[in-house]
Amino acid sequence: MSTFLLEIVTPEHVVFSEQVESLTVRGLEGELGILPGHIPFVTPLQVAPIVVKAGGKTKNIAVHGGFVEVQGDKAIVLAESAELPEEIDVERAIAARERAERRLSATKQDVIDRRRAELALQRATTRINVSSRSKE
Template identity: 70%
Template sequence: MNTFLLEIVTPDHLVYSKRVNSLSVVGAEGELGILPGHVPLVTPLRVAPMTIKSEEGTTTLAVHGGFLEVHKDKVTVLAESAELPAEIDLERAEAAKERAQRRLQSRGKMDEVDHRRAELALQRAVTRIKVSSRSGHH
């Protein structure tokens, strides 16, 4: 068996459900490659692009935090949000990135919580931009 079922779920909907050959994600410990037969595992995910390889080719998604659960022949990603390249509004992401960078530069007036929020907003924007441009949608 050289595939496994990958399901990507957000609080709103099932984003992705297909048999795939491999998955590459960024977990708390760094980059992780998941292949069929991987040992069972649960790990938090960072805000980063996720790469899926299947019969149809390679798909990249923008995944914003959450958890990865590896079971015997199924992998579930429970994400706060996950977007396919076609769903990403590049101009909005660019604007969000600039907003977040401006907020981080004027950090004199910012408390820790605000600073963390701005950093996460920046990571999310950068992840969206990477995913959308990687797929050739400009």
């Protein structure tokens, strides 16, 4: 089966670098499936899990914003942060989700505080989903 190189990079380090068969990401316009030979493009990413298929196995990776660039036989995800399932502290993510939900239910808050709480909720939910999918 044909493959391409996928690199997931954060400002701190390279999270993932392997040959893969396919990649599914959630861009601003919706989900995008990337296979070998895909046309070149760059698009911003939402806070959402990405799905990687390699060696007949599927892996979910938590990605918290950034961009994906596809060029030739390579795809690069430049993420604000990214976590493999085994790196996720589920208890911490559940506590973060609960804090964000409490902040969102508060009656008085400005637009910036509300947006921060929404993003914190998205990040926590993404972490929980990626961790739970890796245990299936």
